[in-house]
Amino acid sequence: GQQLNQSPQSMFIQEGEDVSMNCTSSSIFNTWLWYKQEPGEGPVLLIALYKAGELTSNGRLTAQFGITRKDSFLNISASIPSDVGIYFCAGQANSGYALNFGKGTSLLVTP
Amino acid sequence: DAGVIQSPRHEVTEMGQEVTLRCKPISGHDYLFWYRQTMMRGLELLIYFNNNVPIDDSGMPEDRFSAKMPNASFSTLKIQPSEPRDSAVYFCATSGQGGRGYTFGSGTRLTVV
Numbered sequence: 352g353q354q355l356n357q358s359p360q361s362m363f364i365q366e367g368e369d370v371s372m373n374c375t376s377s378s379i380f381n382t383w384l385w386y387k388q389e390p391g392e393g394p395v396l397l398i399a400l401y402k403a404g405e406l407t408s409n410g411r412l413t414a415q416f417g418i419t420r421k422d423s424f425l426n427i428s429a430s431i432p433s434d435v436g437i438y439f440c441a442g443q444a445n446s447g448y449a450l451n452f453g454k455g456t457s458l459l460v461t462p
Numbered sequence: 463d464a465g466v467i468q469s470p471r472h473e474v475t476e477m478g479q480e481v482t483l484r485c486k487p488i489s490g491h492d493y494l495f496w497y498r499q500t501m502m503r504g505l506e507l508l509i510y511f512n513n514n515v516p517i518d519d520s521g522m523p524e525d526r527f528s529a530k531m532p533n534a535s536f537s538t539l540k541i542q543p544s545e546p547r548d549s550a551v552y553f554c555a556t557s558g559q560g561g562r563g564y565t566f567g568s569g570t571r572l573t574v575v
């Protein structure tokens with residue numbers, strides 16, 4: 352599958368700080384998704400984006416589908432300790448195709 | 463809704479043994495995916511099914527790996543014979559929205575010694 356470049360690889364921040372992470376691809380995707388994985392569990396869908404330029408929020412999380420369709424970012428505002436986990440971006444070329452995942456951003460939040 | 467159910471949660475086996483991982487999808491979901499997760503390679507797609515038919519198995523590492531979906535309620539991933547390099551977390555995920563927005567199971571942590 353297509354390679355997704357996700358950055359940063361890890362972040363270590365204080366509670367209350369904002370977080371930003373992004374994902375780029377050499378190929379166009381028609382769907383971008385962001386997942387969070389906690390220890391011992393499978394990834395859980397946070398936000399799904401279906402249109403270039405789309406900006407979608409889910410509570411303190413905001414994600415955007417890049418206008419070129421080759422990138423996406425996720426912001427977390429006012430981080431809290433329960434935000435700890437690994438965040439994955441995923442791109443899908445077309446409906447019915449498998450998702451391609453980034454390598455993940457590991458987030459640690461200190462109280 | 464019980465979600466995607468995988469079993470076992472943990473499996474420790476000796477090299478050369480056969481391993482079978484199981485997945486029960488969410489009722490009504492017509493796409494089923496098997497992924498493998500390791501620190502080095504992240505989440506890798508192994509194979510996926512649509513309406514019980516394998517669509518893409520190009521991610522299956524080698525002939526030792528096989529997957530079946532005999533009906534809409536059940537899928538298996540089998541490794542025979544297993545090797546230490548197969549140690550990983552194996553996830554099953556399903557989707558009913560034309561393949562969008564997967565729901566993952568909790569995974570099977572496989573250790574081959």
